Amino acid sequence: MEFIYYFGDVFSPLSFLLLLGGTIGGLILGATPGLSPTMAVALLIPFTFHLEAVQGLILLGAAYTSTVAGGAVSAILLKIPGAPANIATTLDGHKMAKQGQGAKALQLSFLASAAGGIFGVLLLIFLTPLLAEWALAFGPSHLFWLAILGVTVIGSLDSASVVKGLLSGCIGLWLATIGFDDIMGAQRFIFHPSLGGGINIIAALIGLFAIPQVLTMFAKGRRTEGAEVIEVQKHSVLDATRELLRRPRALGIGTITGSVIGLIPGVGGQIAGLVAYDQTKKFSSEKEKFGKGHSEGVIAAEAANNAMVGPSLVPLLTLSIPGSPTAAVLLGGLLIHGIFPGSDLFDNHPDVAWTFINSMLVGQVLMCLFGLYVAGLAARVAQVPQSVMAAIVLALSVFGAYSVQSSMGDVYVMACLGIGMYFLERFGFSAAPLVLGLILGPIAEANFIQGGMIADATVGKASYFLSGGLNIFLIAVVVASVAYSAWMELRTRRYTTKEEAQA
Amino acid sequence: MKKLIAGAAIALMGLAGAAVAEEYPDRPIMMMVSYGAGGATDFQARIVTMTAGNEDALGMPIAIINKPGAGGRVGWNWFATQADADGYTLAAYNVPHFIAQSIKGGVSYSADSFEPIANWGADPAVFVVGADSPFNSMADVVAHATENPGKLTFSGAGLFVGHHIAALQIEKAAGVKMAYIPTKGGGAAAMKAVIAGEVMGGINNLSDAFRAQEAGNVKILGVADLQRSDFLPDVPTMQEQGLDVDNSSVNFRGVMVPKDTPQEVIDKLAATVPEMFANPRVAKKMQAGGSPMHIMTRDEVKAMWAAREQTLKELLAGL
Numbered sequence: 001m002e003f004i005y006y007f008g009d010v011f012s013p014l015s016f017l018l019l020l021g022g023t024i025g026g027l028i029l030g031a032t033p034g035l036s037p038t039m040a041v042a043l044l045i046p047f048t049f050h051l052e053a054v055q056g057l058i059l060l061g062a063a064y065t066s067t068v069a070g071g072a073v074s075a076i077l078l079k080i081p082g083a084p085a086n087i088a089t090t091l092d093g094h095k096m097a098k099q100g101q102g103a104k105a106l107q108l109s110f111l112a113s114a115a116g117g118i119f120g121v122l123l124l125i126f127l128t129p130l131l132a133e134w135a136l137a138f139g140p141s142h143l144f145w146l147a148i149l150g151v152t153v154i155g156s157l158d159s160a161s162v163v164k165g166l167l168s169g170c171i172g173l174w175l176a177t178i179g180f181d182d183i184m185g186a187q188r189f190i191f192h193p194s195l196g197g198g199i200n201i202i203a204a205l206i207g208l209f210a211i212p213q214v215l216t217m218f219a220k221g222r223r224t225e226g227a228e229v230i231e232v233q234k235h236s237v238l239d240a241t242r243e244l245l246r247r248p249r250a251l252g253i254g255t256i257t258g259s260v261i262g263l264i265p266g267v268g269g270q271i272a273g274l275v276a277y278d279q280t281k282k283f284s285s286e287k288e289k290f291g292k293g294h295s296e297g298v299i300a301a302e303a304a305n306n307a308m309v310g311p312s313l314v315p316l317l318t319l320s321i322p323g324s325p326t327a328a329v330l331l332g333g334l335l336i337h338g339i340f341p342g343s344d345l346f347d348n349h350p351d352v353a354w355t356f357i358n359s360m361l362v363g364q365v366l367m368c369l370f371g372l373y374v375a376g377l378a379a380r381v382a383q384v385p386q387s388v389m390a391a392i393v394l395a396l397s398v399f400g401a402y403s404v405q406s407s408m409g410d411v412y413v414m415a416c417l418g419i420g421m422y423f424l425e426r427f428g429f430s431a432a433p434l435v436l437g438l439i440l441g442p443i444a445e446a447n448f449i450q451g452g453m454i455a456d457a458t459v460g461k462a463s464y465f466l467s468g469g470l471n472i473f474l475i476a477v478v479v480a481s482v483a484y485s486a487w488m489e490l491r492t493r494r495y496t497t498k499e500e501a502q503a
Numbered sequence: 504m505k506k507l508i509a510g511a512a513i514a515l516m517g518l519a520g521a522a523v524a525e526e527y528p529d530r531p532i533m534m535m536v537s538y539g540a541g542g543a544t545d546f547q548a549r550i551v552t553m554t555a556g557n558e559d560a561l562g563m564p565i566a567i568i569n570k571p572g573a574g575g576r577v578g579w580n581w582f583a584t585q586a587d588a589d590g591y592t593l594a595a596y597n598v599p600h601f602i603a604q605s606i607k608g609g610v611s612y613s614a615d616s617f618e619p620i621a622n623w624g625a626d627p628a629v630f631v632v633g634a635d636s637p638f639n640s641m642a643d644v645v646a647h648a649t650e651n652p653g654k655l656t657f658s659g660a661g662l663f664v665g666h667h668i669a670a671l672q673i674e675k676a677a678g679v680k681m682a683y684i685p686t687k688g689g690g691a692a693a694m695k696a697v698i699a700g701e702v703m704g705g706i707n708n709l710s711d712a713f714r715a716q717e718a719g720n721v722k723i724l725g726v727a728d729l730q731r732s733d734f735l736p737d738v739p740t741m742q743e744q745g746l747d748v749d750n751s752s753v754n755f756r757g758v759m760v761p762k763d764t765p766q767e768v769i770d771k772l773a774a775t776v777p778e779m780f781a782n783p784r785v786a787k788k789m790q791a792g793g794s795p796m797h798i799m800t801r802d803e804v805k806a807m808w809a810a811r812e813q814t815l816k817e818l819l820a821g822l
Contacts, residue, residue: 179572184662342717
């Protein structure tokens with residue numbers, strides 16, 4: 001209960017001002033395409049040079065919390081996921097915005113974010129020692145199986161058929177091999193200098209999601225009857241809260257999946273949203289509504305990606321190992337004040353540690369309040385005529401792809417992937433499985449090679465990858481997941497053939 | 504109108520040409536870091552350049568731009584082939600990384616593609632084992648490796664980086680074969696493998712290992728440098744423990760410019776930048792973060808690069 005003692009520090013005038021500034025700034029940075037939470041936090045580090053350690057961390061913590069949530073704004077309104085965490089949000093969120101429910105989608109996403117986020121920070125406060133052990137339990141073999149588990153999700157994710165889902169997943173896996181192989185340093189498919197570093201995930205996200213939509217808008221031309229100006233329905237916050245409470249399953253699955261997966265170093269943050277979305281869909285009674293603008297999809301995805309924020313800091317705060325790129329940037333923010341995460345932090349600087357954690361808790365609430373306010377304003381974006389909208393999204397896409405690492409190469413990558421995806425979408429392929437392949441490919445590959453090298457030196461590949469409780473559990477989940485997808489596919493096929501026969 | 508613009512452009516170009524020597528720098532400078540935001544190189548680069556805007560330094564701020572990927576190859580490739588050689592584009596270097604990569608091949612740079620300006624830091628590699636490991640000295644490690652050739656697993660941050668060089672040197676010096684496991688995700692991932700017990704030991708950065716030891720997670724058995732570190736006065740060097748390992752794997756970090764940068768600009772930078780690094784505010788922040796400083800002038804760095812290239816060519820010849 002030590003953390004309550006330090007709550008006062010959060011509300012000292014300067015700290016609270018920084019908390020407010022960090023939250024509002026974070027929301028704006030998060031909503032800007034191409035600025036991932038990692039970039040946003042890195043941009044703020046120089047400001048902390050002049051602040052006290054506690055205040056600097058309050059600023060960074062607030063910014064981290066709100067950029068993750070802010071990414072939902074561009075994901076829902078513009079179909080540009082700000083970071084991998086927001087991919088799942090676009091699937092249903094943008095559909096809702098198109099149906100004029102942008103305000104509702106935003107309200108739900110911020111409410112779900114806050115609920116998930118608060119749960120995640122509470123886990124960080126109460127269960128840190130336990131969670132640290134759990135984070136270390138995942139070795140190369142387990143991470144490999146976890147990535148394979150993610151691959152099994154591909155088929156059932158937002159696709160017309162399992163086969164098409166798997167195919168676009170394979171395209172993603174292939175795209176992931178482009179560039180220098182990180183372990184061996186071998187060059188693969190580098191036919192243009194801008195591909196040397198592989199395909200940047202943020203640039204790819206912008207290209208795959210935003211560009212096909214821009215092309216579709218342009219393809220409609222200047223026909224006025226086609227330029228549907230979306231009516232934005234006003235939606236009260238109270239209704240949104242009620243809607244959220246009516247969907248406890250989506251909220252619960254999202255929060256728990258996000259917290260558990262967010263904890264695993266190196267994997268968590270990127271896939272938490274997608275896995276939560278898929279699990280919620282599998283357990284939902286309204287499966288067929290997913291991908292068509294269903295509120296459960298938005299709730300699960302956003303609850304998961306904010307629930308991940310707290311647990312993702314566990315390896316950093318306890319073991320001094322940054323588990324995610326954002327945690328690495330936060331580590332820099334601590335080191336600059338001479339504070340070492342780990343026992344030093346909690347024993348010698350409890351004021352810093354607990355004020356930081358408390359500020360994330362308060363930050364979640366502030367983020368939600370400002371988010372709800374923004375939701376009212378931002379939903380008007382959808383009232384812009386389509387031709388103007390297409391130009392805005394295109395400009396933002398180019399800006400976003402360029403700003404990731406100030407490189408035109410990323411803009412070319414974004415444009416190529418976007419044009420390719422436009423044609424793939426016409427054949428019923430979907431961007432979400434492709435992106436999942438792009439994210440999971442390197443994780444599976446690196447851990448297989450690394451695990452294989454350890455195995456060769458010790459017990460041999462077979463027993464390294466196939467024995468041990470956690471390995472067997474993960475393999476069982478993989479098998480169950482595949483079996484479930486196959487069974488669902490067969491069942492729907494039988495139904496359709498029956499209907500066709502009757503017709 | 505067109506004439507006016509053309510005239511203005513010519514005038515501007517004339518101005519820029521004349522201004523190079525006397526007025527440099529007259530606008531903010533960019534420094535490329537070939538590792539991601541939050542990494543040790545990025546973190547240190549931000550600290551050592553924070554006083555660039557002061558009157559006694561360059562008088563203009565330095566902005567950090569990250570171009571991460573493929574162990575630094577992406578950034579340095581870009582720097583060697585596409586960066587403007589006008590003094591407004593600097594880059595951070597990591598030795599032995601970029602020299603080892605250029606020897607191994609597949610990149611469009613070598614030590615001759617760049618002109619060093621000054622060195623700011625030197626982070627030696629250390630050998631770490633988990634806190635509960637039976638190994639208590641390098642002799643224990645070597646003894647175990649001699650009994651079980653090729654079975655002693657130890658992690659490091661990739662191939663052809665400082666950690667890998669240290670690993671090769673230790674194996675060569677002890678005359679044993681061990682299993683070096685390169686991890687993806689830099690020193691943090693390699694350290695996690697040690698703490699979680701996935702591997703029996705590991706090579707890591709002194710600064711990160713120091714933190715992990717403070718947190719009670721690892722033991723540091725030896726430093727791969729010529730003398731002991733101020734941060735770890737109790738940890739003996741490899742040479743003190745009978746292993747002939749010199750400072751080839753020490754991760755030197757500093758500033759460089761592309762090859763064809765005007766000589767006046769190089770001279771100006773070479774004179775000012777080491778002074779800038781020596782600022783007490785910089786030293787305080789670096790000390791607080793556990794980052795060892797080691798300021799070297801342009802001539803010293805040139806000699807260091809040449810010596811490193813020689814050693815690495817011999818060491819990597821067999822691979």
